Amino acid sequence: MRQRRKEARPAELMAAALDLFVERGFAATKLDDVAARAGVSKGTLYLYFANKEELFKAVIQQGILPVLAQGEEMLTQFDGDARALLQVMLMRWWELVGTTHLAGIPKLMISEAGNFPEVAQYYYENVMVRGRGLIREVLQRGIASGQFRAVDVEAAIDVILAPQMMLAIWRYSLGSCDCGKQDPQTYLRTHIDLLLNGLMAAEKK
Amino acid sequence: MRQRRKEARPAELMAAALDLFVERGFAATKLDDVAARAGVSKGTLYLYFANKEELFKAVIQQGILPVLAQGEEMLTQFDGDARALLQVMLMRWWELVGTTHLAGIPKLMISEAGNFPEVAQYYYENVMVRGRGLIREVLQRGIASGQFRAVDVEAAIDVILAPQMMLAIWRYSLGSCDCGKQDPQTYLRTHIDLLLNGLMAAEKK
DNA sequence: TACATTACTGACTGGCCAGTCAGTAATTAT
């Protein structure tokens, strides 16, 4: 009954590690616990990852890249206006990320950036920059078409992403305190509503 | 030259601890380093704080409560309209917090909430709830006076606070990666501009 | 002066955990 699905081991270990890193932080997570959650011994873990830090890097990389790919594809294929595109992208992101533990990665990166500058650099260049690029493209389309006001695009990108990040972060941090919190859907809807209204070029009634 | 300003020791230790906790996280911070930064030995630290966790709690409590007091006072004294009040509060918050290491506390709480549920609970009840109360009051005034649209107030509070939180968090996490980042003033101005536009009741040209 | 009190020190210890590696079990090859 041992060693089934040979090539599945690393994925199982990374999933276990993501869970625990997100829940407890990097330093407070014991590799014994990671291995136990994946149903193997600590020694097995070291067959697939050179050390704790390499495991950490792998978790970050594998977890986040697929999401970006989806976003970039959506950008090239979507044929509605900028307003609708922005709305769809913000909601789709939560669909992809909010239903998994991937939502914990922003919290993890924020917590550990100081201790792992190289990982932070990697994340910044490969995740933040690409993610910001998606929003930048949408804003520029909207401004070019006259649908959006000519806001400061770079600043607006960060302002738009902040509530999305906080939504993801909340669940894995203080989210445990406020049980009565309204659901993410209401939050997202309100964010998008405020945002689109704020971006809209003055022309209505 | 030793033991000057007797009652200043705890404050010096807490300042040193805040710096290092924010920079490295709770688990990765050594009490030897905290003591060294405060210019004393580790033994001295234990004269003022029972253990590492008590030091952590003290840092959180002492750091954040004064800021809230300011906000609550502003609410009772300000005599402009809701629009101006909201703007002033968001900017003043950054003045108070952005110029000190207090800005690192949100990052710290987010990182460690899972490991210190009691501290998280305390922070939630005494900081988040009160902070949200400030914004709620402003929104309700604005909606009552017809200046703001009737948005979902509870959700809007979180959407409004998110960019403020991220501004504080950024500096102590991935902020080290993007040196070319525009200044916080531009970011804040864009946030407030988008927000006020988004909140405004439709009545303009 | 001597004695008491307060402030501080830093070597020490005990537990914890990342990382190792000699050994065992399962699988595959011959």
Add this chain to the structure above:
DNA sequence: ATAATTACTGACTGGCCAGTCAGTAATGTA
């Protein structure tokens, strides 16, 4: 069958660090 290879184990160790405490220095007091 037997050998060779691959997958996995878990007891062990070495370093690190929170927390201790016997001792020293400074200050206060009589």
